[in-house]
Amino acid sequence: MRLLSSLALLIGLLLIGLNGNSQPWKSKLPAKKENNYTFFDYQNAFNEYWNGFNVQNGYYFDEKGNKRKAAGYKQFKRWEYMMQFKIDEQGNRIPAD
Structure with a gap:
């Protein structure tokens, strides 16, 4: 029984990893190293992805x-609003003091 539950747990963990791309708009990011992306890179990729969907209040048809x-x-829009006060003119995050 213990072997069976361990095997089920292992299979479950492997299956969770298969669905790892939860943010499809990230495929629209420019071809750069990930740690060099600016706020505006993320914002443009997000807007480019959702542009054709005509999203209103978090829903589309x-x-x-x-x-x-x-x-x-909605989560991205909250993050976007919060981050606009924490970046410089180039879109880089301002270090916390």
Whole structure:
């Protein structure tokens, strides 16, 4: 029984790793090293991804007319609002004092 539960846990952990790309808009980031991205790189990639969806209040309508939740949209907008006060003119984060 212990072997079976350990095996189930291992399989579960492996399956969690398969669905690792939870932010599809990140594929729109410019081809740079990840640690060199600025706030504006993230903002432009996000806006480019969601531009064709006509998102309103975190929802959009698909091609069949069904209302769909724009996954991660509101969270990004909260982060975007918070970060605009913590960056310099080039989009780099201002170090905390």
